[in-house]
Amino acid sequence: MLIEFSVQNYLSFKNPVTFTMVASSVRRHAENNVFPVTRKLSLLKSAVIYGANASGKTNLFQAMHFMKDLVRNSSKATQVGEKIDAAPFRLSTETENMPSVFEIIFIRDGIRYRYGFEADHSKIHNEWLFYVPGAKETKLFVREDGVFEIGTHFTEGKGLESKTRDNALFLSVAAQFNGEISKAVLKWFGNFNIISGFGEYGDITTEYMEKGETSAGKIGEFLKVADLGIEAVNIDKAEAGTNIPKSPGIPKTARDVLISKETDIKTLHQKYDRNKKIVGFENFGLKENESKGAQKIFSLAGPILNTLSGSEVLVADEMDAGLHPLITKFIIQLFNSEENNPNNAQLIFNTHTTNVLDRNLFRRDQIWFTEKDRYGSTDLYSLLDYKVKNSASYGKDYILGRYGAIPYIDTDEFRSLISSVGNEGKTDG
Secondary structure, three states: OEEEEEEEOEOOEOOOEEEEOEOOOOOOOOOOOEEEOOOOOEEEOEEEEEEOOOOOHHHHHHHHHHHHHHHHHOOOHHHOOOOOOOOOOOOOOOOOOOOEEEEEEEEEOOEEEEEEEEEOOOOEEEEEEEEEOOOOOEEEEEEEOOEEEEOOOOHHHOOOHHHOOOOOOHHHHHHHOOOHHHHHHHHHHHOEEEEEOOOOOHHHHHHHHOOOHHHHHHHHHHHHHOOOOOOEEEEEHHHOOOOOOOOOOOOHHHHHHHHHHHOEEEEEEEEEOOOOOEEEEEEEEHHHHOOHHHHHHHHHHHHHHHHHHOOOEEEEEOOOOOOOHHHHHHHHHHHOOOOOOOOOOEEEEEOOOHHHOOOOOOOHHHEEEEEEOOOOOEEEEEHHHOOOOOOOOHHHHHHOOOOOOOOOOOHHHHHHHHHHHHHOOOOOO
């Protein structure tokens, strides 16, 4: 469960910003959109982020991905001597040579953790991990410019200080040496699922289907609900690498890659006679015969169902790209549901579609905005920061600019541009 994520001096975030899934005192949709964690803490099941193009929506998700990727990979031997792929805010002399800062607060197995680090291209400057095993936050470790303070509850980290490279995270090193707490934290990051609406992630759905008939059936039901004309979906195992010989000259890992590349997804459609009666079924190839929209829904089905099946987090950049608004609404309602989301999985996505910017879907604390100032720095804020009438139309008011985070289009400048283009090539007489 994600509680909070903060970032500073990364991409377009010059100043510190914090995105939180902590539910406010707003009462609306409390029965479905919110779940209690403790007597004093309740979290949101979903959140949406709006903003103009290039305002920083995707950058927030890239910051999350950067943190996850570094945590899971920084201690690997292949990273020796490599630079950290840090990306500080470049439009200010104050920050261009300063480290980027990341911090995340989450819950795993009922325990609250707070973890963060500061990094530039060459090294990890600072790193810290705290947890709350009872009523009080306890230090597990703090690392400041190469000096380590190991808490009494983090004995798994003792002796590993000298084994931690400047460009590696201490947490990752401890996990490599089988530390229980550090492994638990890395497992949480493994369930912190971040996908892009413009990327290829259909393999996640394929892997989900390969768990068994039940999982494949769920994918089929998901596609059927989406009204795509698809009755079922399956993996064509007959074409999945059968022509690749089990030869000593082909390593098993290489053979597995070749097989996976040949995996073919088939969709099943009803076939009718001249009297409109069903006479059988026809297999279509997902990539060859289905629309881009159907392929997109297939790609989303695995991450969504996998996230819902456990208490995981799904972050989806441009999730609704290529989707009908009603499909997007359906996905949101899956998460904002006590019945369909009993494990309290969380969905976070960004969009430009105002059809779902609806008080019947979201509370004010679930709606966020990104906006750049005149100096190129992104600010992040929620609709909770505004006084909004109970009868307000969120989508209409957003387009009218009442919450900011919309593009300013200079129509006069555009007219001048069109006029100059139209006059090109004209000569007197």
